[in-house]
Amino acid sequence: MTDTSSLPGPLAGVRVLELADETGQFCGKLVGDLGADVIKIEPPGGEPCRRIGPFVDDIPHPERSLSFWYYNTSKRGITLDIGSADGRDLFRRLAATADVVLETFRPGRLASLGYDYAALSRQNPGLILCSLTPFGQTGPWRDYLSSDLLHMAAGGEMASSGYDETDVPSAPPIAPGGGNAWHMGCHFAYMAIMAALVHRTASGRGQYIDVSIHEACALTTESAIASYIYRGEVLQRHTGRHHAAGPSPRTQFRARDGNYVCALVGGRLNPKYILELADLLDTNGMAGDLRDPKYQDQAVITANSSHIIDGLVAGFIASLPAEEVYHRAQERGFTWGAVRAPEQLLGDPHLFDRGFWKEVAHPELSSSFTYPGEGAIYNGSPWRISRRAPLIGEHNAEILCGELALSIGELRMLMENRAI
Numbered sequence: 510m511t512d513t514s515s516l517p518g519p520l521a522g523v524r525v526l527e528l529a530d531e532t533g534q535f536c537g538k539l540v541g542d543l544g545a546d547v548i549k550i551e552p553p554g555g556e557p558c559r560r561i562g563p564f565v566d567d568i569p570h571p572e573r574s575l576s577f578w579y580y581n582t583s584k585r586g587i588t589l590d591i592g593s594a595d596g597r598d599l600f601r602r603l604a605a606t607a608d609v610v611l612e613t614f615r616p617g618r619l620a621s622l623g624y625d626y627a628a629l630s631r632q633n634p635g636l637i638l639c640s641l642t643p644f645g646q647t648g649p650w651r652d653y654l655s656s657d658l659l660h661m662a663a664g665g666e667m668a669s670s671g672y673d674e675t676d677v678p679s680a681p682p683i684a685p686g687g688g689n690a691w692h693m694g695c696h697f698a699y700m701a702i703m704a705a706l707v708h709r710t711a712s713g714r715g716q717y718i719d720v721s722i723h724e725a726c727a728l729t730t731e732s733a734i735a736s737y738i739y740r741g742e743v744l745q746r747h748t749g750r751h752h753a754a755g756p757s758p759r760t761q762f763r764a765r766d767g768n769y770v771c772a773l774v775g776g777r778l779n780p781k782y783i784l785e786l787a788d789l790l791d792t793n794g795m796a797g798d799l800r801d802p803k804y805q806d807q808a809v810i811t812a813n814s815s816h817i818i819d820g821l822v823a824g825f826i827a828s829l830p831a832e833e834v835y836h837r838a839q840e841r842g843f844t845w846g847a848v849r850a851p852e853q854l855l856g857d858p859h860l861f862d863r864g865f866w867k868e869v870a871h872p873e874l875s876s877s878f879t880y881p882g883e884g885a886i887y888n889g890s891p892w893r894i895s896r897r898a899p900l901i902g903e904h905n906a907e908i909l910c911g912e913l914a915l916s917i918g919e920l921r922m923l924m925e926n927r928a929i
Contacts, residue, residue, distance in 0.1 A: 536694075644723045645720075662684065698718070
């Protein structure tokens with residue numbers, strides 16, 4: 510494999526100004542880890558999302574938030590009160606040097622400071638301004654307040670998550686956790702920015718991008734919306750498996766060690782599959798009656814699907830540890846897998862073999878920490894975490910003095926006036 514350690518990333522040379530809270534900081538990470546020079550602009554004292562736990566050694570501190578660390582790799586950081594006169598002037602000068610501005614203010618906030626797209630593009634025609642907000646810049650909901658939880662509800666995801674009637678009658682919908690809405694919005698903002706950069710190479714012009722997290726969520730309900738529009742079907746929640754218009758076979762089975770195995774069997778039952786399933790189950794002497802010639806009749810298979818899935822398959826999985834079941838099945842071409850806790854992934858030999866886990870130095874703590882790695886391996890323009898998340902105002906002097914030519918005295922004055 511080609512050594513790419515010294516090569517620039519695919520977005521090398523692209524400068525991004527990030528004015529983003531927890532709803533948009535992942536987008537900045539995505540472009541930063543691809544080589545863009547991302548300057549995170551925080552208010553004096555730091556972004557409130559620095560106070561989101563968990564924290565290293567359970568010590569709450571704005572420089573020890575594991576969430577902030579992960580979402581802000583490969584960025585430089587400055588503090589700037591863009592609402593002050595000095596702050597507005599410095600932001601204007603920075604925007605003149607930028608390729609992209611990513612912002613997550615409430616609609617109208619940037620324009621109220623004199624930095625709408627028209628104003629910014631007059632001094633920098635190639636600038637791409639991306640506004641990532643809960644409901645977009647227009648429409649009756651544009652000023653509504655929201656959260657990850659509310660987006661999961663309003664966007665449609667929650668309706669598909671939870672337990673089916675068989676397992677828990679009248680069960681409520683359950684929201685996926687972990688900032689899923691923010692990830693969806695950031696991914697769509699990232700794709701939009703990349704498309705705008707491509708467009709600029711042909712046109713020479715930047716553009717304004719209005720990204721709605723709500724719409725990103727509505728685009729991520731898989732087949733639910735399409736099934737309703739084109740077939741009039743309302744998809745129902747099913748325990749631990751894909752939503753569907755009607756009943757569907759179970760996919761989760763408890764193994765001998767108490768862990769679960771996800772085994773996709775329903776929808777695949779046909780005479781050929783039955784023989785292959787019998788071979789798998791017979792590795793533990795548990796094929797039951799699957800070799801009976803009657804199972805070469807599709808009608809018999811359909812009539813006995815519960816016996817096959819809830820009886821034979823469930824019994825086989827219950828007789829072995831989850832990881833052993835998983836590997837026996839995969840060796841024979843079955844789409845089965847062990848359900849793992851996130852921390853178990855750290856020991857995954859496949860991820861280790863591909864170099865997925867990265868060690869990131871934190872010199873201020875005289876230590877390094879393990880981070881998740883790339884979503885894709887580039888053989889000519891590498892992804893990399895170039896630095897850990899910035900400390901509060903860490904690059905004020907480097908950027909404001911070194912690049913905007915402020916003097917040390919001017920920098921001190923800005924600090925005294927709380928403009929930085």
